[in-house]
Amino acid sequence: AQSVTQPDIHITVSEGASLELRCNYSYGATPYLFWYVQSPGQGLQLLLKYFSGDTLVQGIKGFEAEFKRSQSSFNLRKPSVHWSDAAEYFCAVVYNNNDMRFGAGTRLTVKP
Amino acid sequence: SAVISQKPSRDICQRGTSLTIQCQVDSQVTMMFWYRQQPGQSLTLIATANQGSEATYESGFVIDKFPISRPNLTFSTLTVSNMSPEDSSIYLCSVVEGENYGYTFGSGTRLTVV
Numbered sequence: 195a196q197s198v199t200q201p202d203i204h205i206t207v208s209e210g211a212s213l214e215l216r217c218n219y220s221y222g223a224t225p226y227l228f229w230y231v232q233s234p235g236q237g238l239q240l241l242l243k244y245f246s247g248d249t250l251v252q253g254i255k256g257f258e259a260e261f262k263r264s265q266s267s268f269n270l271r272k273p274s275v276h277w278s279d280a281a282e283y284f285c286a287v288v289y290n291n292n293d294m295r296f297g298a299g300t301r302l303t304v305k306p
Numbered sequence: 307s308a309v310i311s312q313k314p315s316r317d318i319c320q321r322g323t324s325l326t327i328q329c330q331v332d333s334q335v336t337m338m339f340w341y342r343q344q345p346g347q348s349l350t351l352i353a354t355a356n357q358g359s360e361a362t363y364e365s366g367f368v369i370d371k372f373p374i375s376r377p378n379l380t381f382s383t384l385t386v387s388n389m390s391p392e393d394s395s396i397y398l399c400s401v402v403e404g405e406n407y408g409y410t411f412g413s414g415t416r417l418t419v420v
Contacts, residue, residue: 228409237413238349238398284348292337292402294409296349 198287200297207275208305215270215300217285225287227268228294229259233281241283244268255279280304308333308401312412319389319419326385327415329399334379340372343396343414352397355382389419 199218207213219225229241242253249261259270268285285297311330319325329338340352353361353374361374376382386393396414403410 238411240409288409293339293351293354294400294402295351299348 198285198295198297200283200285200300202300203298204301204303206303206305209277210274213270213272213275213279213302215283215285215302217268217270217297218266219268219287220266223289224261224263225289227259227261228286228288229253229257229268229270230284230286230296231255231281232284232299238284241270275302275304277304277306307408308335308403308410310399310401310410310412312399312415314415315413316416317418319417321390321419323389324385324387325389325417326383327397327399329382329384329412331380331401333403335401335403336379337402338376338382339400339402340374340382340384341398341400341411343398345394349398352384386417389417391419393417394419 197220201216227244230238231241232238241257242251242259244251244261251259257270257272259268261268280302283300283302286294288294309332313328317325336356338355341349342352343349351364352367352372353363355361355374355376357376357379363369371387373385382399384397394417396416398414399412401410
């Protein structure tokens with residue numbers, strides 16, 4: 195079955211520290227890959243997406259993600275976290291039927 | 307990218323009643339999707355609604371409970387029927403457009419069933 199996994203339910207980092215959120219997908223072919231952020235009571239905001247080409251993708255708000263085919267992963271990174279980054283982060287995949295499937299989400303807490 | 311207007315933004319409903327959620331897009335799109343986000347959970351796809359065909363429902367969702375209309379390329383509705391407190395969720399519509407797979411989400415409808 196097509197699926198996307200976010201192994202970490204909750205991550206806490208100190209402000210200014212680096213961040214990496216994990217995402218793995220399972221399918222024979224490489225799907226289209228997305229990262230979204232959702233602040234409390236807010237809608238979804240697209241951070242970045244990967245279709246093909248350069249495996250290191252730059253997004254908004256200083257985020258980047260790297261696609262690694264060998265590991266079926268698309269991890270999200272940020273070199274220095276800001277308090278405003280505290281939110282829920284969702285990895286999502288799209289396969290050839292065009293519907294988007296979401297991971298369970300990772301809640302990020304930022305300590306002062 | 308497309309702009310989606312989703313109404314209502316929130317509602318509190320009595321159990322046993324039905325609520326129809328509207329999704330209006332400012333451009334013509336072929337594919338529209340409806341999602342549910344239960345409290346503290348991720349988004350789960352309810353159905354795909356393409357204009358000119360019956361909606362395709364995901365496992366666990368049925369047409370009698372979540373009837374969907376898609377009368378044209380800019381509009382869709384999702385009805386949550388015979389509601390129970392377990393239906394309390396955020397419901398979102400989404401569209402995809404273009405070769406670059408621009409997925410846009412509505413702001414959501416926060417439904418509370420009492």
